Amino acid sequence: MSGGLLARFRAGLARTRAAIGEQLRGLVSPGRPLDEAAFERLEEILITADVGVDTALRLVETVREQSRRQPVQDLDGLKALLRREIAGLLQVDGGEWSFQPGRLNVIMFVGVNGTGKTSTVGKLACRLTREGRRVLLAAADTFRAAAAEQLEIWARRAGADIVRQQPGADPAAVAFDAIQAGLARGADAVLIDTAGRLHTRVNLMAELQKVHRVCGRALAGAPHEVLLVIDATTGQNGLVQAQQFAQAVPLTGIVLTKLDGTARGGIVVAIAQHLRLPVKWVGLGEGPDDLAPFDAAAFVDALLGDDAAAAP
Numbered sequence: 001m002s003g004g005l006l007a008r009f010r011a012g013l014a015r016t017r018a019a020i021g022e023q024l025r026g027l028v029s030p031g032r033p034l035d036e037a038a039f040e041r042l043e044e045i046l047i048t049a050d051v052g053v054d055t056a057l058r059l060v061e062t063v064r065e066q067s068r069r070q071p072v073q074d075l076d077g078l079k080a081l082l083r084r085e086i087a088g089l090l091q092v093d094g095g096e097w098s099f100q101p102g103r104l105n106v107i108m109f110v111g112v113n114g115t116g117k118t119s120t121v122g123k124l125a126c127r128l129t130r131e132g133r134r135v136l137l138a139a140a141d142t143f144r145a146a147a148a149e150q151l152e153i154w155a156r157r158a159g160a161d162i163v164r165q166q167p168g169a170d171p172a173a174v175a176f177d178a179i180q181a182g183l184a185r186g187a188d189a190v191l192i193d194t195a196g197r198l199h200t201r202v203n204l205m206a207e208l209q210k211v212h213r214v215c216g217r218a219l220a221g222a223p224h225e226v227l228l229v230i231d232a233t234t235g236q237n238g239l240v241q242a243q244q245f246a247q248a249v250p251l252t253g254i255v256l257t258k259l260d261g262t263a264r265g266g267i268v269v270a271i272a273q274h275l276r277l278p279v280k281w282v283g284l285g286e287g288p289d290d291l292a293p294f295d296a297a298a299f300v301d302a303l304l305g306d307d308a309a310a311a312p
Helices: 003-012 014-027 036-048 053-069 074-088 117-130 145-158 171-185 204-216 236-248 265-277 296-304
Strands: 105-110 135-142 160-165 187-194 225-231 253-257 280-285 291-293
Touching: 003 014, 003 074, 003 296, 014 036, 014 160, 014 296, 036 053, 053 187, 053 265, 105 117, 105 171, 105 204, 105 291, 117 135, 117 145, 117 187, 117 291, 135 145, 135 171, 145 291, 160 171, 171 187, 171 291, 187 204, 204 225, 204 236, 225 236, 225 280, 225 296, 236 265, 253 291, 280 296
Parallel strands: 105 187, 105 225, 135 160, 135 187, 225 253, 253 280
Antiparallel strands: 280 291
């Protein structure tokens, strides 16, 4: 991760880092090993940051075991131990962005309303076109005319093509046509924006499955990525969403948006631990450049580092 992105990553996690760091400082006194009360408080701190109860218990037990072998007696030692353990939890197979040159890459985006899904599609289109890729957007959210209009604005901003139909059209047909158009035009990527939906609506989840199947009929192996867009500010509800969507379609990764507006950035750890799904992108703002590839090492540093370390 470049220095600029690292700085923005740290800035995005500032609220989470401040909430955790301030409380961790109260746990450790120089020369005094952690006691059981400190372990219980550490568990509370991690749960508040939304790493999840199971993950918090696992991390605390690791710290407890380490303390038995070699007592943790200062804040730096505690943070170093947590850094190592959290980094280990974030090592998930398939974490690399799988965009491959020389073929049409089909990426399908799913998620509930209000997560920033359409904006994420647009931001990724901007990033790919800056890299010299030819991109086509598929407005497969046909339930809301505003969704297609928003995507068209992003297409113009990115210099990408767009395939859209009339409101109420079959979303799977839009996806099929977009892939066919992408193949005919020699595009490098087709980014499919699906309707934002409640994960409890069975009929809408079934429609997502149909879109996924039709992609495979249009191009063998498609979609190559199925990314679930989650709003970081929703905390543990984001984990529930991930579990439900994973049952409907084969997710390949997570895009975590609004990371700059939450004190509960530990949801990244909970998702990786419970679903073994990698976070591939993070949203750090509203601008076209505010989508960054996820970097586990940078995340752990931004989560547990000192604010002074960010100073020039």
